Amino acid sequence: MRIVLFDIDGTLVLTGGTGQRALDGLFEERYGVADAFACVDPHGRTDRSIVRQMIEHHLARPADNAEIDAIIDAYLPRLADELTIAPGYRVMPGAAALVAELAARDDVVLGLATGNVERAARLKLGRAGMADYFAFGGFGCDDEDRAALTRAAVRRGRDRAAPDARAYVIGDTVLDVCAANAADARCLAVLTSGADPDALAREGAAAVIPTLDDRDAVLRFLDLVP
Numbered sequence: 424m425r426i427v428l429f430d431i432d433g434t435l436v437l438t439g440g441t442g443q444r445a446l447d448g449l450f451e452e453r454y455g456v457a458d459a460f461a462c463v464d465p466h467g468r469t470d471r472s473i474v475r476q477m478i479e480h481h482l483a484r485p486a487d488n489a490e491i492d493a494i495i496d497a498y499l500p501r502l503a504d505e506l507t508i509a510p511g512y513r514v515m516p517g518a519a520a521l522v523a524e525l526a527a528r529d530d531v532v533l534g535l536a537t538g539n540v541e542r543a544a545r546l547k548l549g550r551a552g553m554a555d556y557f558a559f560g561g562f563g564c565d566d567e568d569r570a571a572l573t574r575a576a577v578r579r580g581r582d583r584a585a586p587d588a589r590a591y592v593i594g595d596t597v598l599d600v601c602a603a604n605a606a607d608a609r610c611l612a613v614l615t616s617g618a619d620p621d622a623l624a625r626e627g628a629a630a631v632i633p634t635l636d637d638r639d640a641v642l643r644f645l646d647l648v649p
């Protein structure tokens with residue numbers, strides 16, 4: 424049995440700036456701050472750490488956890504609305520077919536390792552009909568730190584597979600690679616969001632491929648080729 428954990432943004436789908444628009448609208452309404460998201464580099468970050476950074480940057484004070492919880496709660500319906508209309512939403516090349524193929528195998532336990540809180544993760548995948556392939560995961564609501572949520576995903580995968588099951592992470596940023604390595608998982612990095620392949624390799628990506636369209640390379644990486 425193998426545990427295969429997918430990142431979402433930039434790996435499975437691009438949501439066309441929906442998260443940014445949802446948070447920008449919220450910060451404008453709540454705090455009177457326009458374009459609040461511009462201070463954040465969201466790549467590989469968790470939802471909670473993004474919101475924390477936005478509060479601390481724009482309001483010049485620490486954010487408390489209850490305030491972050493309230494913002495995430497208000498963010499979710501806005502995200503759902505944005506997702507229904509976002510013209511820039513797209514599924515990454517090869518992602519839908521690969522996920523469907525892996526989900527149908529009985530030697531793979533399929534999960535998520537994403538900085539999105541779980542409800543946001545399921546909304547983002549839901550538009551493409553991909554949410555139900557993932558029965559479990561590690562999410563931005565488990566921990567603000569990506570390594571910690573990835574460890575949670577591996578632990579949950581091993582509960583479903585076997586205590587010594589090998590774990591793999593498929594992601595698109597250096598933070599995915601570092602989190603995978605901290606969680607005893609091998610990371611396959613994809614270049615679909617424009618990351619620097621040398622940086623991904625330097626941080627310890629076990630393999631780097633252009634897109635998930637290279638099904639055979641993914642299956643080889645996962646040691647699923649007979």
Ligand SMILES: [Mg+2]
Pocket residue numbers: 430431432433434466467594595596
């Ligand atoms: Mg990503």
